[in-house]
Amino acid sequence: MKSSTLLNESQKRALASIFPGDAAVFTPEETFVYGTDASRRFAPPAAAVRPDSCEQVKELLAFAQAERIPILPRGRATNTVGDCVPVAGGIVVSTARLNRILEIDPDDFVAVVEPGVVTGDLQAAIAAQKLFYAPDPASVKFSTVGGNAATCAGGMRAVKYGVTRDHILGIEAVLPGGQVLTTGGRTHKNVVGLDLTRLFVGSEGTLGLFTKLTLKLLPLPQATATLAVAYPSIDAALAAAGDVFRAGILPVALEMLGQEAMKAVAAISAVPWPADAGAALFVRVDGSPEAVAADVALLERATADAGPVWTERAVTPEAEENLWELRRLLNPASFKAxxxxxxxxxxxxxxxxxxxxxxxxxxxxxxxxxxxxxxxxxxxxxxxxxxxxxxxxxxxxxxxxxxxxxxxxxxxxxxxxxxxxxxxxxxxxxxxxQLDEGQREILRRVKAVFDPAGIMNPQKAY
Amino acid sequence: MKSSTLLNESQKRALASIFPGDAAVFTPEETFVYGTDASRRFAPPAAAVRPDSCEQVKELLAFAQAERIPILPRGRATNTVGDCVPVAGGIVVSTARLNRILEIDPDDFVAVVEPGVVTGDLQAAIAAQKLFYAPDPASVKFSTVGGNAATCAGGMRAVKYGVTRDHILGIEAVLPGGQVLTTGGRTHKNVVGLDLTRLFVGSEGTLGLFTKLTLKLLPLPQATATLAVAYPSIDAALAAAGDVFRAGILPVALEMLGQEAMKAVAAISAVPWPADAGAALFVRVDGSPEAVAADVALLERATADAGPVWTERAVTPEAEENLWELRRLLNPASFKAxxxxxxxxxxxxxxxxxxxxxxxxxxxxxxxxxxxxxxxxxxxxxxxxxxxxxxxxxxxxxxxxxxxxxxxxxxxxxxxxxxxxxxxxxxxxxxxxQLDEGQREILRRVKAVFDPAGIMNPQKAY
Known part of the structure; x- marks a missing residue:
């Protein structure tokens, strides 16, 4: 264990006083689970804390800044590139208890949430009010809104609706030292000040710790449908993908599975496509029922030129779910491959x-x-x-x-x-x-505006 | 004229050597037009230059940084809040000659342009390839892509498609001192590094001078249609606007005209609505012809509850144009009011x-x-x-x-x-x-990363 990962007794006492009871843990046995994420990398944290208020986060970041202790924000740790791994030691800050949906406002088309809310739970609560939060990373059932924001998570619906950055209106974050910074606001348009909201989105936990997020909601689309089409080769499937756009369709999702991916799924599940298919496209559209019916017909024509070997049209929620479940099986299938x-x-x-x-x-x-x-x-x-x-x-x-x-x-x-x-x-x-030294130096200097001592998720991202 | 607006003889000679011939002007008579914008404010610039290459912009910004001379980026000066007015004197930099469309790529769905390209010209060139650049500020026929980016221009289509920030993939900008910074890239998704692209979008010329922009294109929607509906009052019209969203429709545009605005238009043009109408909504939808027909029918139902006094449905390009021309007349009408x-x-x-x-x-x-x-x-x-x-x-x-x-x-x-x-x-x-001192201090410090001497559009924005 590197020295930087250790806290002295006085630091431990200070942390325990901010986080009484089980809100802070220190022993290697207790902190072990906080040392890794979906990247499967591991480094031991010095402590892990679970704030349940912005006030606690402020105290924590004042303390950590004064003591120069690394801070590692952590949602559900589905991050695949190691963003939650405490390579420089320090304190892992779990947002598990900052998990309240504070507001879903069907007139403003806005939701206000704490960062630890699981995105899938939020989507369900929003859909119950006939509203729609568009970002849908594959990890949606497990990952959090805060984690999605920290990585600017994408997902299948990005083709039509964009990525997480396009759906965050404002952020409350605590900076090293304890300053609470709010960015953006509650309106769907806002050009006052530099766009700090999008600077925080995708910052991989390197600038501050989110305590609240204001999200843009849309009307829930009335209907969706999915067309799945298999081709002899990836090249044919990708040619068909180009034909979809050339037909003037902006699909919600346009997913491709290559042959090895299809075989991996077939190894753990019955599949509807021919065993020798070289690739498949899954294309989803949404809108009014009439729009969806028209778009599916257009999709069938657009995807025909490239020579499909199998086509399935799913126009009911059940039929769609059966198709998309195959796409979702890819992740578990890959672990077995x-x-x-x-x-x-x-x-x-x-x-x-x-x-x-x-x-x-x-x-x-x-x-x-x-x-x-x-x-x-x-x-x-x-x-x-x-x-x-x-x-x-x-x-x-x-x-x-x-x-x-x-x-x-x-x-x-x-x-x-x-x-x-x-x-x-x-x-x-x-x-x-990808980035030259001039670009990286600018990134570091922008970071230093928010985190002059470099305690936020150090040795990551840029 | 404040002393800061003056250039000494040696500075004038240096500038003239970077910008030979008519590319630089110095006399009050020649620079006068560069002192104002659509805000109708005025301040005299010390000089105005028209670079036609990134190389010239680099030399200019190295010179201006060394001499601490303010730099005022200027597109077509349609800015309404005074962003183009040289209140601290200095050199106005017109992008009039940086006006090349470098690429429109129908496979990548990307356009690469210089900042001085007029947005409407670009949209026409793009539409000719059945592609679509969504941002459409009211000034689209006159304003430039660079100016739209500097202000994060909105416009009518923002409801469905978002604002300028959502359609810029990457930027090349020259910083004070002459460093060329490129942000983002050519891909529709990109999460490498902090999101400097959106930091520059909406920065009102306070960080650097754009020399190239990479734009995201979409497939050109196959059809559009517009429904115009008048109501006895603004309150009824806004209630109807709420009903549109509650019906699950995400329109392309949802515009409102209040009674005084309608009267101002009626004073300069024949209008189709009743003289005593209290407000009107103009609602546009797009998609496949079938989707558009279905959405218009749904719109008619959704807007009926609030008690319309007049309805007009425009389903041909000519009929739509006639309606939207009335909306566009608002600006000239206001000058006569x-x-x-x-x-x-x-x-x-x-x-x-x-x-x-x-x-x-x-x-x-x-x-x-x-x-x-x-x-x-x-x-x-x-x-x-x-x-x-x-x-x-x-x-x-x-x-x-x-x-x-x-x-x-x-x-x-x-x-x-x-x-x-x-x-x-x-x-x-x-x-x-709107912003407290803590927020403004952060904005100033972020600016200082790019512009430590504060020469970029000083005394503006934050």
Missing amino acids: APDKISDDVTVPRGALREAAAGIKAIGEEERVRILLFGHVGDGNLHVNIMHDAADADERARAQSARERILMLCLALRGTLSGEHGVGLSKLPFLDR | APDKISDDVTVPRGALREAAAGIKAIGEEERVRILLFGHVGDGNLHVNIMHDAADADERARAQSARERILMLCLALRGTLSGEHGVGLSKLPFLDR
Whole structure:
């Protein structure tokens, strides 16, 4: 354990007085679970606390700033790039008890929530009032609104509705030292002051600790429908994806599953597509029932040119759910496909998808690793799961080599290292291939405005 | 003329060597037009330059930083809050020659442009490729993409498509000293680094000078239609606006015209609505032809409960254009309605619109000033034109008093001073009613990261 991860007795007493009872834990046994996240990395925290008020967060950040102790914000730790891992030690701050839905206002089309609210729970509460909160990361049933905001989470509906940043109107955050900063507001439009709201969204916990978020709501779409179409190859599926946009349709979701991904799902579930299908598209549309019916017909025409080998149209909620459940099985399926995976979320310009997919396939073959390729192709966002056995040193090295080559390929295609997961720890070694030193220096200086001593989630993101 | 507006001979020579020929002007006669904008304020610049390359902008900003000379970015100066007025003197930088459309890519759904491109020209070029750039400020035929980005311009289509910030993927900007900073990229999703792109959008020229913008394009909607409905009162019209959202419709545009605004238009044009109508809604929808037909039928039902006195449905481009031309006449009409106007763009939570409208009417009556009220009510964004004769001291004082009371009313309703125009000079005196000193200090420190000497559009915005 590095010295920075330790708290002295006086620091422990101070922390325990801010967080009485079970709201603070210190022993390695108790803090162990706070040392990791969905990246499967681990580092031991010095303590973990569970505030249940903004007041406690203020006291905590005044204390941590004075003592120069790292602060690690933590929602449900579904982060895949290590943002919740306390690599510099310090205090993990769980938002588990900051989990109140403070308001859902059907006239203002606004919700106000604490950061620890699980996004799926919020969506259900909102839908009950015929309202709609659009962001839907794959982790929606487990991840929190605060965590989604910290990473600017994407998800399937981003094609039509945008990502988390497009649905956050205002933020209350506590800065190191204890200053409470509110940004934005309650209105759907607001151009007063620099846009600090979006600066905080996607900041990966490096600027401050969210205590409240004001969200933009939309009317709940009256109907949705999904068309699933399989093709002989990824190239044909991606050509069809291009045809969808060329037909003038802006779908809610436009997902692609490559052959290996389809096989992984088929290994754990009955599937409706032909066993030799090379790729599939799942396309969802929403709107009035008439609009949805018309769009599905148009989708069927638009996806026909590329030569589908299987088509299924789902126009009832049950039929849609059956299709999307197959898409959702991809994550559990991937865990069964090999002992270990490297999971990336590279994103390329939409027109470069076919070249990216072909390149990734070639790299997988050359490095002799199995790659599950799927993703939000409507946004150019590819999920690349490099399956391997990390216990095999040679295989591990080939997987790492494949990863680096894929990241560099996507940058060469004018893409980005991350479309929705963030940089965290996992992509930090490659960051200088995307951002130059001048850009990174600016990022560090912007951070220093909010966090001059560098205690917020140190050694991450940029 | 303040001393800061003057350049010495050596500075003039340096500037002329960066900007040979007619690319720089220095005399009061030549620079006069660069001293004002749509706010009708004026201050004399020391010089005006028209770069036609990023290289020239770099040299300029290295020179200006070294000499501590203010830099005033200027598109077409349609800004209504004084952002283009050189109150601290300095060099006005016109983007008139940085006006190339560098790329429209129908596969990537991306356009790359220089900041001086007129937004309407770009939209036409994009539509010719069946693509769509959604932001459409009222000034679209005159204003530039760079100016729209600097103010995060809104416009009518924001209800469904969001504002300018939601459609800018990346920016190239030159900072004081000459550093070229690129933010974001070419992909529709990107979470690498803090979101500097949105920090620059809406920064009102206070951080750097844009030299290139990468824009997100969408498929061109296949069809649109508009329903115009008049009501006996603003209150009834706003109740109907609420009913539109409750019916589950997310319109492209949802505009309201109050009675005085309708009368002002009727004074310069034939109008189709009854002379005694108290307010009107203009509602536009888009999508497939079937979706549009269904949505218009749904709109007619949703807007019926509030008791319309007139309804017109426009389903052809010509019929739609005739309706929207009436809405567009509001601006010229307002100039004929009185010698002077104070024009604000307050925004309130959507559910507070009826209270805001009633309060604004009462203030107008108490202060005995005619107020044209209209706006993007789908976003809670009200345009308040306080008509008066500024040559009449008493009337001017009453107009100013009405203005301040309206701004404070909207803040009391949890609104914002500006939904789309920005703060500029015009709202700066009221800014401390919305942002506290702690917030403003943070804004100034963020600015200092990019502009440590404070040469970019000084004395504006925050």
